[in-house]
Amino acid sequence: MEENTTIESQMQGLSSNEAKQRLLQDGPNVLKKHQTKSVWKMFLDQFKDFMIILLLIAAVISFIVAIYNYFANGRITTANTIVDFVQPFIILIVVVLNSLLGTYQEIKSNQAVTALEKSNELNAKVIRDNQIMIIPSHEVVVGDLLVVEAGDAICADAKIIDSYTFSVVESALTGESQAVYKQALDNSNHHKLALGDRVNMIYSGTYVVSGKAYAVVTATGDKTELGKINSLVNEQEATLSPLQIKLNKLSKIFGISGVVLLFVSMILQIVLTNAFSGIWNKPEVYTNAMVIGISLAVAAIPEGLITFTTVLLAIGVSRMTKENVIIKAFSTVETFGSTNIICSDKTGTLTQNKMSVVEFYDVLKPQSDLENSMALGAFVACCDADVTVNEKNEYIEVGDATETGILRFGIENNNTSQMFFDKYQKLDSLPFDSTRKAMSILVKLNDKEQLIITKGAPDVILAKSINASEHEYQMVEKWSKQAYRVLAVAYKKVSNHSTISIEDENNLTCLGLIALMDPPRENVKQSILEAKQAGVKTIMITGDHLTTAVAIAKNLGIYNVKDVALTGSELATMSDEELREKVKHISVYARVTPTDKLRIVKAWQYHNQVVAMTGDGVNDAPALKAADLGCAMGITGTDVSKQAADVILTDDNFNTIVKGIKSGRETFDRIKSVILNLLVSSVVEIFVMMIGLFLFRFIFKDQISTSEFIILSAAQLLWINLLTHGLPAIALGMTPNDEDVMKRKPFNKYDSIFANGMGKKLMIHSLILTFFSLLSYLIVGLIAKANLIIGEDFVKLTSTACFITLGIGSSINALNLMSKNNIYRCGVTKYKLVYLASLSSFVLILFAAFIPGINTAFGMYDVLNNQYLAVYALVPIVLGFGLLIIEEFKKGIIAYKEIKASFE
Incomplete structure (x- = not known):
């Protein structure tokens, strides 16, 4: 201490x-930072997901069954034995792939943040051994x-x-x-x-x-005032993002469904087998029941969900990095999209943090040009800051923002401090004092006379000026109401002075007035309006005075007639309950403390709002941590604020936040399309397996050996769920959105992922594809029955037909989801990735079904060697296009109605 x-x-x-x-x-x-996890720890953390745990359990059970069958068959390696061992390995590959992707992105995010921190490390000037030396700040x-x-x-x-x-x-x-x-x-x-x-x-x-x-x-370090606030930041608990909430809930629903289906199907399979054959004592009955149960569990668990969501989020992170946003966690991308409140700092975020002169008035010579204005010369002479112009014609500014603004104005008008001091030698100075609100310099006018030049608050300078008139007071009042920072400058001739004192600052002659403001960033007003149209409210939270904050907020469209503006002292008199009640009407907070910012964020969160908080100072860090989306500034931000935040804006720009909101919404739309594509297959597979288990056992009871009966194997289901969906999922994630996502309100953080019509679409697509898959099984089964095909050949042939129809329907479902328009209205250039991915998946289905050896490994019938190839192959393929045809017809009707309505 x-x-x-x-x-x-x-x-x-x-x-x-x-x-x-x-x-x-x-x-x-x-400052003490959060302990960095090792790569191995990052990798292991990926396995904490409920759905991943279930998949690992399914893989273990599959291995046990495979090993049992291998020894039960006398350790003879057959095609069926290979298939038994392929299934658990595919599950493990999916799990490991997902974990590697998650670990890789976490490492890349940490590296980006570390690189930014290193680039911002300070140097310090110290005196050691009686010499000035420059050392890294961490060595102080x-x-x-x-x-x-x-x-x-x-x-x-x-x-x-x-x-x-x-x-x-x-x-x-x-x-x-x-x-x-x-x-x-x-x-x-x-x-x-x-x-x-x-x-x-x-x-x-x-x-x-x-x-x-x-x-x-x-x-130094954690013992500084900075370190004390850092400890306050670490006390704040991180909140779950909307995406984490939805995926956790979805994972549990489908995971529990998988467990239930595993046991229910095993019991039903054993009961039905006994009902048809009375066999209880054969081990094959139980192992086959377990295989079917595992297949149903795998069908219920959309194992590609986490993997492909991770890939899409990685794509979103990559895109947002190019938009000057460093993302620390995948889920933050979607949190951007669900944000509906932005609590933004004013200086440097909404404004440029660069004071500029907007008004100037020469009291003695109002009509004089600025180059020869004594008033402007006096203003620049009273600035301790430094502004130079480099070879690239860029301003290099050091010092107080107000003074650098005045000096810049002087340079632009060829009236600089250097030019002033070339004429008048500086003899002495009185620094600025917050009590008297002024500063003065003494310069040599000639051998006998000196000039005292005083710069300061206009009310102080005018009160001490012998020539001040009502006109100057009115001008100051007018500019102050416009949130300008107003200064005045005055002078007095003296003689025989080599030093200056506070008593000399009287009987002055006012030379001029100057007004400055920190201008809004380019396009920030348009971004605030765009955010408003998108259902996102912007709140200004600043340490500046209330009058200044309100004036700027009005100019930017943040503060409206019915809005309320509060100071930190007024906020301190309100209880948390009162703040929660009134928070929706308050759009400007001025002169606030770190505790105030925390209260504001939590008051909005009480109303289930997704809150983004921007900031650069240490005092912003606790609120950054508590907010759903903490946005730290990359340029002006402190290390504490960057550590507390979820994202770092490398350009310190409010416009970047709005771009992030748009990108987050687009990414979430793509994720929803991919999730829908994956879940359609999972739901269809459950329906097909459960309905087929009862329906076809009765219809084809004479053709099926009850101990070998199965609709689709786990290996077939995984091929459909992972390999045929991989390319379409990534393609959908990289395809531009059809609609302008900023013309609708943000989705609710607590809404189900099936809200806004997604659940309805899921059921419609699933029922249609289920119908065509079962129809394919039925038609091929009836033809096979007519041709006296029975036993294992019958099971494999009907399973192959069902696999082809379901696989094709799932593969090309991405064409239904890529746009609201018909395919013929979707240009090849814009949607080329989806077209290529769907075609590739379609080929992969046919590859698995028709290539000898491969189809055997997947437990399917070699259709190419059958005389009824045209029937066994073409019927499933044609039915596989059933969902696409129906959806195209539906889109055509909607388009026709829209065109018709436009002419009415």
Whole structure:
């Protein structure tokens, strides 16, 4: 703690050896971060998913059955034995593939964040061995003598021992954007004062805007004020994203269904086998029942769901990285899409964090050109900041934002501080004082006369000016109402002065007024409007004054007539219940504290809103962690805020958030299409297996050997679920959306994934494809029955027919989901990936069904060697297109009605 720290170093600083010892003793000057997981731990964490656990159990049971059958058959390797062992291996491949993808993306995200942190690491100027040296900030130790000046970021807490016109912006800690004057004071009780009142202390996370100071380091790392807030951040619990909620629920539903179906089907299979043959004592009855049960469980579990969702999220992460957004977790992409509240900081996010002159008035010569304006020359002369123009004609700015804005204005009008001081020599200065709200300089006019030039708050300067009129006061009032920052400058001739005092700042002559503002970022107003049209409300939370915040909020379209604006002090008088009740009507918060920001976020979350919080300062970090979507700034953001956030905006731009919302919605739409594509197959497979288990056992009881009867094997189902859906899933995920997703409201975080018509579409598609799959089995079965095919050949032949129809229908279902338009209206160029993927999947189905050896491994009939090839092959293939034909007919009717309605 700073009060217990003994100041051992003087102006000569520590010795290098002493600094090394203290570094070993206290550790590096860094904030404690969350422990990084090892790659192996990341990989193992992927197996915690409920659905993955069930698949592993299914694989183990499949291995047990395969091993039993192998030994029961006298250790003879047959085609059936190979099929038995193929099934569990396919399940394991799916599980491992999903885990590797999840681990890879987590590693890539961590690497991106680490790279960003390294690129933002600071250097520090210290005096050691009586010499100034530059060292990495993490090597700074307690007792080091820091040398800080305008433009420097402060990397440790320190006590000032000497300073010159020194001021610091502490907005990262206090939220106050105005510079605070600091000076060396011998005050042993400074730690008892409020943070903002400790004028003899500087703090890690803040930066210098003017002057120079020497300060002895009193605290580093987690012992700084920054570190205290960091511990507050770590206390906040992370919330589950909407996607995690939906997928967890979906996984449990289908996982539990798989377990239920496993046991129900086993019991029914054993009971039905006994009913038809009275066989109870044959092991084959139980092993076959278990195989059917596993097949049903595999059918119920859409094992491709997590894998392909992960792939689509990875694609979304990649796209958003190109849009200046670093995503830490996959699920954050979808959270963007469900966001309906944005709590945004003003400075640097909504605005450019770059003060610019918008109004200028020369009191003495209103009509004079700016190049020769004495008023403008006086303004630039009173600035301690520095602005230069490099070879690329870019401004290099160091110092207070208000002063750099004035200096830029001077350069643009060929009236610079350098030109002023080429004429007048600077003799002395009085730094800015928040009490008197002014600063002054003394310059040499000639051998006998000097000029005192005073710059400061307009009410103070005008009150001390002998020529101030009502006109100047009215102008100040007008500009202030427009949220401009207004300054005035005045002068007085004196003689025989070599120094200046506060008593000299009177009987002035006002020279001019200047108004500045931090302009909104380009297109930010349009982005706020776009967000509003998309059902997303923007809230401004800032440390600035209420009048300024409201004026800017009005200009940007955030604050409307019926809205409420609150200050932090007003908010402090409200209970949590009152805030929850009124939060929907408040659009601007000014002069707030870190605790206020947390309360605001949680008040919105109480109403089940998905809240995004933007921020760059340390004071933003707790709210960033608590929000559903924490967005830290990559350029101006502190390490604490970046660690707490879910995403990092590398361009610090509000527009990027709105782009992220759009990208998140588009990604979620694609994910829903892929999920629908996968679940249709799973639901159809369950229907086909359950209905077929009862229906065809009765219809074909004379053709089926009850101990070998099965509709579709687990290997066949996995081939359909994974291989034939892999390419279509990725293709759907990379296809542009048809509709403008920003013209609809965000989906509810707590809505079922089957909401908004998805459940209805799932059942319709599933019932249609189930009908055609069962019809294919029935037709081929009746033909085979007429041709006296029985036993294992009959089971394999009908299973092959069902596999072809279901496989083709599932493979080309992506064509139904890629657009709301008919296929003939979907251009090949735009949808080429879906066309190619569906064609590839179609070929894979035929490959498995008709290639000798491959079809045997999958337990299917070699149709090509049968005289009824045309019937056994063409009927299943034609029926496989049934769902696509019906959907195309339906889309055509809808399009016709829309065209007809447009002419009415």
